[in-house]
Amino acid sequence: SQQGEEDPQALSIQEGENATMNCSYKTSINNLQWYRQNSGRGLVHLILIRSNEREKHSGRLRVTLDTSKKSSSLLITASRAADTASYFCATHPNGGQNFVFGPGTRLSVLP
Amino acid sequence: DGGITQSPKYLFRKEGQNVTLSCEQNLNHDAMYWYRQDPGQGLRLIYYSQIVNDFQKGDIAEGYSVSREKKESFPLTVTSAQKNPTAFYLCASRSAGYSNQPQHFGDGTRLSIL
Numbered sequence: 001s002q003q004g005e006e007d008p009q010a011l012s013i014q015e016g017e018n019a020t021m022n023c024s025y026k027t028s029i030n031n032l033q034w035y036r037q038n039s040g041r042g043l044v045h046l047i048l049i050r051s052n053e054r055e056k057h058s059g060r061l062r063v064t065l066d067t068s069k070k071s072s073s074l075l076i077t078a079s080r081a082a083d084t085a086s087y088f089c090a091t092h093p094n095g096g097q098n099f100v101f102g103p104g105t106r107l108s109v110l111p
Numbered sequence: 112d113g114g115i116t117q118s119p120k121y122l123f124r125k126e127g128q129n130v131t132l133s134c135e136q137n138l139n140h141d142a143m144y145w146y147r148q149d150p151g152q153g154l155r156l157i158y159y160s161q162i163v164n165d166f167q168k169g170d171i172a173e174g175y176s177v178s179r180e181k182k183e184s185f186p187l188t189v190t191s192a193q194k195n196p197t198a199f200y201l202c203a204s205r206s207a208g209y210s211n212q213p214q215h216f217g218d219g220t221r222l223s224i225l
Contacts, residue, residue: 041218041219042117042201043216044216048213099214103151
């Protein structure tokens with residue numbers, strides 16, 4: 001089964017609302033990263049959180065990490081139509097060489 | 112600006128044909144990766160390379176081949192042995208040896224069967 005699993009699979013909200021996406025993983029990690037993918041495009045890195053960090057902020061993004069529960073959340077505040085995209089978490093397992101991506105959350109922000 | 116260039120954007124393959132997807136980066140990254148993405152799904156690792164003239168199989172390498180003759184280039188060949196090649200292919204690169212570094216992605220190649 002996949003290392004990272006995002007939840008929900010799809011999310012639809014109104015502009016101005018907050019969007020929360022969750023990611024669960026199975027093994028211990030060095031770090032966890034969140035990426036955004038617009039339709040038909042490549043992934044764009046949003047934010048990285050190390051295993052010894054609990055929370056990070058970047059603009060309207062807030063990421064939390066709970067290593068005891070092996071989970072992370074991405075909060076986008078005051079969402080905009082331009083935030084419409086798929087969001088993926090990627091984990092870097094301890095001792096591993098590569099990242100493992102979850103299936104993603106499709107976010108739709110309605111104007 | 113530095114980045115990753117994938118070409119072509121769209122590619123069509125006939126039965127029994129090998130096709131090659133190009134990936135070039137000018138970020139001076141040591142590590143490069145090829146992923147396959149199927150509709151509504153996450154990324155699956157096909158091959159990766161940490162250094163020139165060396166590469167490793169990922170989770171779904173069967174039916175694919177790669178080469179890494181230059182640091183900047185990591186082409187992927189989809190061979191006729193890959194029976195279900197229709198997918199979106201993404202190339203990425205990263206500074207090797209630093210796990211706390213993000214991957215940088217190209218804009219993908221969409222491969223379809225004729």
